[in-house]
Amino acid sequence: MRFTCEASLASKRMAHLFERATSGRSKCRGCARPIQNGELRFGERVPNLFGEGETTLWFHPLCAAYKRPEPVLEVLAGTTGSVPDREGLERAALGSAANKRLQRIDGAERSPSGKANCRSCHLPIPRGSWRIRVVFHEEGRFAPGGYVHFACRKVYFETDEILNQILQFSPDLSGADREELINAFEAGQAGPSNG
Numbered sequence: 076m077r078f079t080c081e082a083s084l085a086s087k088r089m090a091h092l093f094e095r096a097t098s099g100r101s102k103c104r105g106c107a108r109p110i111q112n113g114e115l116r117f118g119e120r121v122p123n124l125f126g127e128g129e130t131t132l133w134f135h136p137l138c139a140a141y142k143r144p145e146p147v148l149e150v151l152a153g154t155t156g157s158v159p160d161r162e163g164l165e166r167a168a169l170g171s172a173a174n175k176r177l178q179r180i181d182g183a184e185r186s187p188s189g190k191a192n193c194r195s196c197h198l199p200i201p202r203g204s205w206r207i208r209v210v211f212h213e214e215g216r217f218a219p220g221g222y223v224h225f226a227c228r229k230v231y232f233e234t235d236e237i238l239n240q241i242l243q244f245s246p247d248l249s250g251a252d253r254e255e256l257i258n259a260f261e262a263g264q265a266g267p268s269n270g
C-alpha cells in the first residue's frame with residue numbers, strides 16, 4: 076500500500092508518501108521511537124545534505140502531522156485512497172500548520188537541574204519541575220531549542236490545546252509519570268492567569 080501526492084509527481088522532486096514499513100529498522104524523526112514492521116509510516120522527501128539527490132525521513136503519521144504538517148497535508152490533499160485515521164491526522168496537521176510554534180513541541184520532562192532558563196520568561200526552571208522541550212526544524216533536522224515552563228505554555232504557544240502533542244512526544248515516560256504530567260498540566264490550567 077502506497078499513497079503519494081499526485082500533484083508533486085509532476086515536479087522533479089519525489090513525492091512525500093504514506094506506506095507500510097517494510098522492515099522494523101526505521102526510526103521516527105518525530106519521537107525517536109522505532110517504527111514497527113508493517114506499521115503505516117509517513118515519508119518526507121528532503122534534499123540529501125550529504126550527497127546527491129534526495130532522502131526520505133520517516134515518521135509515525137501522527138508525529139509527522141504535529142511536527143511536519145505541510146508535507147502531510149500535501150499528501151492528504153492529493154490522496155483519494157483511504158488513509159487510516161485520516162481525520163485525526165488532518166486535524167492535528169491543520170492545528171500545527173496554523174500555529175507554527177506548535178510544531179516545536181517535543182514532549183515534556185522533569186527538569187534534571189535548575190540551570191536552564193525558560194524560552195518564554197527567561198527565568199530559571201527549578202529542578203524537578205515540569206518543562207516542555209522545544210525543537211527547531213532546520214534542513215530536515217530537529218535541533219534542540221531549549222525549554223518552556225509549564226506555567227508559560229499559554230504565553231509561548233498561544234494556546235492551551237497542547238497536551239496531546241506533549242504526550243505524543245514523551246514516549247519514554249512511565250505510566251505514573253504520564254499521570255503526574257497530566258495532573259501538573261491540568262493544575263496549571265486551573266491556576267491564576269494574567270491572560
Ligand SMILES: [Zn+2]
Nearest residue numbers: 103106135138
Ligand atoms: Zn513517532
Ligand SMILES: [Zn+2]
Nearest residue numbers: 193196224227
Ligand atoms: Zn517561563
